[in-house]
Amino acid sequence: MLDSNWTGDDFDFVTSLARMRGLYGGMAVVSVTVEMDSFNTSSNVILLGQGLLQMRRESLLEENTTANKDAFLTHMRTSGAQMLLELGRDTEQALATLVEDSLAMWNFSVELAKITVPDSNLTDPWLTYNPTTIADLQVQCDQAAPGFKFDWLRFLQETFREAQVEVTGEERIVVEVPNYLTALMRVLKATPKRVLANYLLMQLVQGMADEVVAASREDHRKLNSQKDVKSFGRSSGRAWYDCAQKTNKILDMAVGYLYIKNRVGENVVHMAREVVENIKGAFRNMLTTASWMGSAREEALKKVDNMMMLVGYPDLLTNETSLEEYHSRLPKMSEQTHFENMMALSRWHSLRSLARLRKPVVRKGWARGPVETNAFYSTLQNSIIIPAAVLQPPIFRREPLTALNYGALGVVIGHEITHGFDNSGRERDHEGNLHEWWTAETDAEYASRSSCFADQYEAFSVSQILSPFERDGAEMKINGVASKGENIADNGGTRAAWLAYRSRVEATGERLRLPGLEGYSQDQLFFISFGQLWCSQFTPWSLRLLLSTDVHIPGAFRIKGVLQNLREFSHAFGCAANATFNPERKCVLW
Structure with missing residues (x-):
């Protein structure tokens, strides 16, 4: 769009798209990833999915x-006018062409949004597992748009070339949404090369906008407003914060090595592992007493027993030789060339991700580094990651404060364990493979019990957490179906944490009283610690965004929903029958 006379005679869309993915990790139009095979998690496979849009799908439609x-x-x-100015091409004709090209890109983005399936429709692992070969995919796409050919074999060969991975037409691949790819062929056939070229390159420009001058960075943030709020309404970047976040994201293992070397003692990791095992044992007991599971209970217990608990940091970070080998092809950095550094690092990351295709699956692999204040469950690995950075107040304390530690870290651990049995995780067996191990009877019972959560959470009036002057009269509701997995995990996880906590206290005889909080019992402190987990504040805009894009619900209702279902909470605080936090109907899976 910076050249009015560009004809596209030498433009090859397939090659450009492949280079975008292979060298820069771009996911425009089509996403290409290497994942563990859902039907054989001992090997990796190419996964073809929908491309990332320039704006949220809802914003386009x-x-x-x-x-x-x-x-x-x-x-x-x-942004285009700024580039034309710097190139000395800011003529009236060039600016007019810029206007036309921008509108054409918008229209193309809308067409892509129309054929894209919403994220909420991609939660069923059976529907998104469509294995085929590159050759067979080619036939399907050729039939979808007669007279137009997107060469899938050449595209994937060029994508993987720099990663030194060879693919043939017989390569087995998994397609996430087959209808998207066939519809894409018709859209591409009807789109001029100029629009395709502009769209691809603007994706790259936008993706690197944070790495250029401040004016461009702020302009980009204004467009993509969902990235505006970093903390409490701050809409502009802080150099030290943004740089630290970026470094941790890109070089997570290197940062993790320094973090555990200087900040993490082996004792705190050992203490956390003990909590993890206790929560795992409590959840196992919950399954044992779930008589409604019938014969499916045996496989469920096997899955819990086989669940890997990765706590603190990977073994890689205790071996400097292995750490150096991990970063062996890391590009050289220069303090004078930030943009070039970031481009080189993007390439390094992208090629590493593609090279996994022919490498053995690492069962105990860490998808994230240890400097992350979150926890994760991998459905494919059947593993839980509890990073070292989580092991600090208010989530975890080194002192033997059982009620506080189990009410916070214990709940987080229980939440992740329960993900192995939520509406998505339950579709996989003890090795992470898709496997129908539920009987028709237990499947129906599970559906009935889990629907209780959807009904409960959809009944909450979300706007009540806003100040009265912030409410515009429009009712905001939780999507009980989309958030079901997280809500099931919250409830099952808290129940497991409670049982583990009570077992621990009974075994040790601990009697906790905190200075200034002597009026609260140990049991009450457990729930107070739990409540602190989800302490949060929202603007009306951010609240609407969360409800429309996130499977997690606002923190206030993560608390309210769980506590309404726990009789132990009502006993601890003496809630009257049918009080707000003690309704007669309680949703329970285990």
């Missing part, structure tokens, strides 16, 4: 798109 369209076009024209 919702009825009132005028504001979004204006923001997009303004951003395109502003």
Whole structure:
């Protein structure tokens, strides 16, 4: 769009798309990833999915798109005009072409959004597992758009070339949404090369916007407003914070090595592992007493027993030789060339991810580094990761404060364990493979019990957590179906943490009283610690965004939903029958 006379005669869309993915990790139009095979988690496979859009799908499709369209076009024209100025090409003709190209890109983005399936429709692992070969995919796509050919074999060969991985037409691949790829062929056939070239390159420009001058960075943030709020309404970057976050994301193991060397003692990791094993044991007991599971209970117990608990940090970080080998092909960095550094690091990451295709699966692999204040469950590995950075107040304390530690870290651990049995995780067996191990009877019982959670959470009035002057009268609701997995994990995880806590206290005889909080019993402190986990604050805009894009619900309702279902909470605080936090109907899976 910076050249009015560009004809596209030498433009090869397949090669450009492949280079975008192979060298820069770009996921425009089509996403290419290497994942563990859902039917054989001992090997890796190529996964083809929908491409990432330039804006949220809803922003491109919702009825009132005028504001979004204006923001997009303004951003395109502003950034394009700046580049034309720097190139000395800011003629009247060039600016006019820029306007036309920007509108064409918007229209193309809308067409892509129309054929894209919402994320909420991609939660069923059976529906998104569609194995085929590259050759067979080619036949399907050729039939979908007669007279147009997207060469899938050449695309994937060029994508993997720099990673030194060879693929043939017989390569087994998994397609996430087959209808998207066939519909994409028709869209591409109807789209001029100029629009395709602009769309691909603008994806790259936008992806690297944070790495250039401050003016461009702020302009990009205004377009993609969902990235605005870093903390309590801050809409501009802080150099030290953004740089630290970026370094941890890109070089997570290197940062993790320094972190555990200077900040983490072996004792705290040992203490946390003990909590993990106790929660795992409590959840196992919950399954044992779940008589409604019938014969499926045996496989469920096997899955818990086989669940790997990765706590603290990977073994890699205790071996400097292995750490150096891990970073062996890391590009050289220069303090004078930040942009070039970031491009080189993008390439390093992208090629590493593609090279996994022919490498053995690492069962105990860490998808994230240890400097992450979160916890994760991998359905494919059947493993839980509890990073070292979580093992600090208010989540975990080194002192033997059982009620506080189990009410916080214990709940987090229980939440992740329960993900192995939520509406998505339950589809996989003890090795992470898709496997129908539920009987028809237990499947029906599970559906009935889990629907209780959907009904409960959808009944909450979300706007009540906003100040009265912030409410606009429009009711905001939780999507009980989309958030079901997280809500099941919250409830099962807290129940497991409670049982482990009570077992621990009974075994040790601990009697906890905290200075200034002597009026609260140990049991009450457990729930107070749990409540602190989800302490949060929202603006009306951020609340609507979370409800429409996140499977997690607002923190206040993560607390309320769980406590309404726990009789132990009502006993601890003496809630009257049918009080707000003690309704007669309680949702329980285990």
